[in-house]
Structures are given as C-alpha cells and as structure tokens.
Amino acid sequence: MILDCLSPAFPRSARILMLCCSGSLRAACGVAGGGSKASLSVHFARSGNVGELNAKDSSQETVIGLMGMLAGSFVVSHISSTWATWLSLMLLLAVHLGTNFKAVTAVALRTLNRQRTNVVCSAFLDTGEILTPRQAARRERIFERDGVLRWGESRVLGNAEIGVKLTALIRSLHQSPECKKKGEEGVSLTELANVFQNEKHLLWYDVQKRLVTICLKEKVSPEEQLKSWVHALVLAKEIRHRWPKGGADNSNRPSQQALLDIVRETLDDIGMSFTPMSQRLREAGWDLGAPVLETVPGYRVGICSIEITSAGGGRDDTTAKGGEAKKDI
Structure with a gap:
C-alpha cells in the first residue's frame, strides 16, 4: 500500500518496478494470510464445524468491509493536503498492525510447533511444571527464527532440521574437523542406528554448525516426532553445558x-521422562496428534535387515548362531 502511494512521485520506469513489487508483496501477504486463517479456523472449530465457522467469518468480514468503506468516505472528504493524507495513512496502518499484533498474541494454540515445544518442554524439564496453552502463549515470540533450539527464554542453543534426507545425516556424521584432519571416518551410521534401534528417529549433532540433524523413520507418529525434537533440545543443552564454547575452540x-555417548545418555533420559510428560501434556489441554513440527514436506528413512553369512570357518563378533548375523541398514 505504501509503495502504491509512493509510485506517482517516481519516474515511469521506477514506478512500474514499484507497482510490480507492490503486487508481489500483496500476493505473498494473501498466501500467508490464507494459510494462517485456515489454521485458526481449525483451531477454533472445536466441534468440527469448520464450514459454519468460515461462513460466519465471511459475514463478519463483509460487514467490517462496508463499515470501512463508510469510514473511508468520511475521512477522504475531510483530507485535502498531502501531509494530512500521509499522516492518516500512517496512523491507520499503525492501528491496523497494532490490533493484528494484539489479536495474534491473544490466540493460544493447542498444537506443539517447534517454538512451543521448546518453551513447554524446557519448563517441564527444569521445574516439573507443564505449561497450559495459555501460559505458553504468553512466553511465545511472534518473530522467532525457524528451527531454533532455545531453552526457555535464554539464549539460542543451536538449530535443528527435522525430516531431512539420510544423506544430510551422513554428511553431518563425517564432516567433523578432527576426523578430516586425521583421515578418520568418525562414528559410523551402523553405530548410530544401533543406538536408535527401538526409536522412530535418528539424529546427530554437528558441533561446528551447532546443528542437530533429525531423520524420521517410516510410520513415525506425531508424538514420536515430538520426542525426536525434545531429544534434540536436550542434546543441544547438554553439549552446551559440557562445552560452553560450543566447539569454537578446536x-x-x-x-x-x-558425542555418541551423550546422544545415548540423553536418549535414555528422554525415554524415561517422555511418557509421563506426554500424559501430562494431554491433561493440560495440548493436542499431540497434530504433526506440526515439519514445516515442509519431509523424508522418511526405511530400516531393513539383511542376513550376512560367514563364508570361512572363522567367526567375528558380529556373527550370531549358525554363522549368520542380522544388521540394520
């Protein structure tokens, strides 16, 4: 809207560019607003009456639009100077943005996205208290970077990527600076898979990037996705506690x-605390059945078993009874 109002003051070539930018921004705003409106409609439709809710919302928008047209006709008839026009525009925009900000902060969503998971789970692991959706909404930030691992309201511990390809996890395993320097391969994928044999996820922490890479296995449930994110949060906190510099100093x-030992230890800790925590989350009013941790279409990792038969008479540590062993890939 501001670009539209500014465009007459510029030459024709610049005016066309400004109008194109204005149209693009308006389209992006429409897409984002439509997605947010759909999420809010599902949130407020407690009885599954999304259609009825949308019909009432459309009626309210029509009435508000008509009232805005009447108010605009009154304002335009009393504004004649350029300064008064810009002053009115800025004032109305400030009121519009302020009321929208208040409306967004007033909503207490019951689903656990990345930021709300950080807030709620860190509070539980610190104090044993489960925050309600209303309490978590008061601590939630409107502008938060995507994928941030933040313990409570403290500084950022790192970042996390969930639902990535297996190749991203393999790269994270083998790009440790000390392994490159010594020519070592680091922790193998088999070792990591053994740690997560009974889980629906795999993850690894890249010390240099402060990045937790999370791979999800096939048929992973929303609750198991939540467990993987909580594991990443606890892992990042434990590594920051033991190595405050975060690996900046070689x-x-x-x-x-x-790192593998810490991954195993934190997984055991989460395994003991996650079940009672999830039960208390449901009692507090949280919806754990909605998969909202993945913001883009994610990938799934398939785990299969193969039989390896010993050809010679020798027997190594991986060989089971009858000269055969099963390995997970």
Whole structure:
C-alpha cells in the first residue's frame, strides 16, 4: 500500500518496478494470510464445524468491509493536503498492525510447533511444571527464527532440521574437523542406528554448525516426532553445558565418540521422562496428534535387515548362531 502511494512521485520506469513489487508483496501477504486463517479456523472449530465457522467469518468480514468503506468516505472528504493524507495513512496502518499484533498474541494454540515445544518442554524439564496453552502463549515470540533450539527464554542453543534426507545425516556424521584432519571416518551410521534401534528417529549433532540433524523413520507418529525434537533440545543443552564454547575452540571440541555417548545418555533420559510428560501434556489441554513440527514436506528413512553369512570357518563378533548375523541398514 505504501509503495502504491509512493509510485506517482517516481519516474515511469521506477514506478512500474514499484507497482510490480507492490503486487508481489500483496500476493505473498494473501498466501500467508490464507494459510494462517485456515489454521485458526481449525483451531477454533472445536466441534468440527469448520464450514459454519468460515461462513460466519465471511459475514463478519463483509460487514467490517462496508463499515470501512463508510469510514473511508468520511475521512477522504475531510483530507485535502498531502501531509494530512500521509499522516492518516500512517496512523491507520499503525492501528491496523497494532490490533493484528494484539489479536495474534491473544490466540493460544493447542498444537506443539517447534517454538512451543521448546518453551513447554524446557519448563517441564527444569521445574516439573507443564505449561497450559495459555501460559505458553504468553512466553511465545511472534518473530522467532525457524528451527531454533532455545531453552526457555535464554539464549539460542543451536538449530535443528527435522525430516531431512539420510544423506544430510551422513554428511553431518563425517564432516567433523578432527576426523578430516586425521583421515578418520568418525562414528559410523551402523553405530548410530544401533543406538536408535527401538526409536522412530535418528539424529546427530554437528558441533561446528551447532546443528542437530533429525531423520524420521517410516510410520513415525506425531508424538514420536515430538520426542525426536525434545531429544534434540536436550542434546543441544547438554553439549552446551559440557562445552560452553560450543566447539569454537578446536582444543575444547568434543570427540565423535564423546558425542555418541551423550546422544545415548540423553536418549535414555528422554525415554524415561517422555511418557509421563506426554500424559501430562494431554491433561493440560495440548493436542499431540497434530504433526506440526515439519514445516515442509519431509523424508522418511526405511530400516531393513539383511542376513550376512560367514563364508570361512572363522567367526567375528558380529556373527550370531549358525554363522549368520542380522544388521540394520
């Protein structure tokens, strides 16, 4: 809207560019607003009456639009100077943005997205208290970077990517600086898969990037996705606690084996606390059945077992009874 009002003051070539930018921004705003409106409609339709809710919402928009046209006709008839026009525009825009900000902060969504998971789970692990959707909404940030791992309201611990390809996890496993320097391969995918044998996810922490890469297995449920994100949050906090510099100093960077041990320890801790936490989350009014942690279409990892038969008479540590062993891939 501001670009539209500014365009007459510029030459024709610049005016066309400004109008194109204005149209593009208006289209992007429409897409984002439509998606937000759909999410809010599902949130407020407690009885599944989304159609009825949308019909009432459309009627309200029509009435508000007519009232806006009447108010605009009154304002335009009393404004004649350029300064008065711009002053009215800025004032109305400020009121519009302020009321929208208040409306967004007043909504207490019951689904656990990435930011709300950080807020609620860190509060539970610190104090044993489960925040209600209303309490979590008061602590939620309107402008938060996507994928941030933040413990409560403190500084950022790192970032996380969920539902990525297996190749991203493999790259994270083998790009440790000390492994590249020594020519080592670091922790193998088989070792990591053994740690997560009974889980529906795989994850690894990249010390240099402070990035947790999360791969989800096939048929993973929304609750298991939530568990993987909580595991990533606890893992990032534990690594930051043990290595405050976060691996910035090469002499203070954890080894790959130490990271694997921490991954195993934090997984055991989450395994003991996640079930009672999820039960209390439901009692507090949270909806754990909505998969909202993935903001883009994600990938799934398939795990299969193959039989390896020992050809010779020798027997290694991986060989089971009858000269056969099963490995997960």
